Amino acid sequence: MTIIREDIVAPNKGWIADVDKGQVLRITAKSVIDFNAFKRDDPREYFDTARTRIYNLNMYPSKGHRLFSKQNNPMMRILEDGFAGIGLHDLQSSHGCLEAMLQILSPLNMSAESLPDPMGLFRNLNISQKGRIRPAPKGPPEPVSIDLEAEINLICGLMNCPASETSAAGAPCTITILQP
Amino acid sequence: MQKIRHDIAARNTGWAAELQAGQILRLTARTIIDFVAFDRLDYAEAFDQAPTKELSGCLYFKRGHTLLSRTGAPLITLIADGFEGFGTHDLQFGMCGRDRHNRAAEEGRLDEYLHGSVMELPDHGCAENLTRALKPYGIKYENIPSPVNLFQNMDINQATGRMTRTQVRPDAPVDLDLRADCDLLVAFSACPDKASKTKGLEVGATIFQP
Numbered sequence: 001m002t003i004i005r006e007d008i009v010a011p012n013k014g015w016i017a018d019v020d021k022g023q024v025l026r027i028t029a030k031s032v033i034d035f036n037a038f039k040r041d042d043p044r045e046y047f048d049t050a051r052t053r054i055y056n057l058n059m060y061p062s063k064g065h066r067l068f069s070k071q072n073n074p075m076m077r078i079l080e081d082g083f084a085g086i087g088l089h090d091l092q093s094s095h096g097c098l099e100a101m102l103q104i105l106s107p108l109n110m111s112a113e114s115l116p117d118p119m120g121l122f123r124n125l126n127i128s129q130k131g132r133i134r135p136a137p138k139g140p141p142e143p144v145s146i147d148l149e150a151e152i153n154l155i156c157g158l159m160n161c162p163a164s165e166t167s168a169a170g171a172p173c174t175i176t177i178l179q180p
Numbered sequence: 181m182q183k184i185r186h187d188i189a190a191r192n193t194g195w196a197a198e199l200q201a202g203q204i205l206r207l208t209a210r211t212i213i214d215f216v217a218f219d220r221l222d223y224a225e226a227f228d229q230a231p232t233k234e235l236s237g238c239l240y241f242k243r244g245h246t247l248l249s250r251t252g253a254p255l256i257t258l259i260a261d262g263f264e265g266f267g268t269h270d271l272q273f274g275m276c277g278r279d280r281h282n283r284a285a286e287e288g289r290l291d292e293y294l295h296g297s298v299m300e301l302p303d304h305g306c307a308e309n310l311t312r313a314l315k316p317y318g319i320k321y322e323n324i325p326s327p328v329n330l331f332q333n334m335d336i337n338q339a340t341g342r343m344t345r346t347q348v349r350p351d352a353p354v355d356l357d358l359r360a361d362c363d364l365l366v367a368f369s370a371c372p373d374k375a376s377k378t379k380g381l382e383v384g385a386t387i388f389q390p
Contacts, residue, residue, distance in 0.1 A: 048274065048326065049229070049230070049326075050229060050273060050326035051274050051326070053272050053343065054274055054280075054293075057292065057293075057344070058341040058343060059239075059272055059341040060340075060341035070274075070321075070322060071279070071321075072277075072280055072283060088341065092230060092234075092239070093230055093233075093234060094228070094230035094231045111224065112251050113222075113225055113226070113249070113250055113251060114224065114323075117229070117230040117250075127239060127338050128338060131239035131240045131268070131336075132237060132238060132239075133233060133234075133237050134237065
């Protein structure tokens with residue numbers, strides 16, 4: 001695969017870019033990454049956590065799962081997940097860095113009310129069998145990668161969250177767009 | 181309490197109404213209800229699953245829990261739950277609807293989603309019902325939040341995350357009482373509930389002034 005673009009994103013900073021259909025977005029991190037995706041042709045179609053849980057019939061996103069839009073269409077597919085066996089990604093929480101994320105997504109003219117809930121990559125939660133949810137930060141000791149293949153032309157935005165009660169580490173992350 | 185209004189929403193239809201702060205909405209049913217709420221002064225302040233779960237620290241919507249807007253404003257609180265002890269209300273799923281059913285059929289996954297691979301699919305579902313019910317208020321589908329799915333009892337494996345629909349519903353209609361924490365617009369769909377044995381039933385909606 002050819003590297004189209006690679007960026008280092010510092011803690012508390014964000015990133016936004018176009019990802020074309022067929023390209024792979026590789027996120028390499030040990031900190032929590034809040035992630036959103038929008039259909040480029042019509043950003044009113046957006047990645048939706050509830051639709052994604054339903055289609056995969058699973059509350060944790062992992063390898064082989066697809067990300068779905070509110071409008072029931074596939075947006076991305078998880079090709080590889082280096083966090084598997086270390087912790088679980090999160091589809092339950094709201095944005096940890098709301099103001100900064102709105103700033104990053106300013107080309108899309110989002111408001112706090114219209115910003116969809118994110119996928120919280122590397123944000124491990126402890127969910128008990130009775131449904132009790134507790135933050136349980138579990139960062140990998142070294143950065144690991146998750147590979148997401150775009151199934152349509154997308155605008156992807158993310159925040160590299162600083163260390164907090166839900167994030168084990170605040171550390172730089174690497175964002176790569178690959179062309180197969 | 182004084183009864184302000186009483187309606188029966190037929191199976192696979194939608195319903196919407198305004199509530200004043202302090203009023204109580206009683207939903208009487210034994211079937212899945214997809215329920216949403218909006219701040220009446222600003223429909224952009226809509227119910228959101230994620231902050232609701234963050235405040236309650238719970239995967240399910242239980243008695244004493246409050247539905248929050250995306251920015252964290254309290255909207256409505258579950259003060260009595262006739263389903264308590266029998267099953268849980270869901271905060272994982274979205275809405276059923278024609279697109280959703282068609283995709284499941286295309287993928288050959290109807291049984292996985294709906295307990296049965298041979299069934300007549302309705303030409304509409306909760307997505308269409310809520311869209312229709314909220315149209316007079318100018319709220320479009322993309323701005324209708326993923327709902328709280330009342331009486332949608334799920335079996336969720338904590339370790340693997342695997343979610344399985346169950347057919348656990350009340351045997352006879354029970355009441356859920358929800359107290360408005362501010363002036364609200366509320367709406368619901370009486371789900372066609374294809375996963376249940378009944379395939380959906382009517383829902384009673386009563387508004388009380390305490």
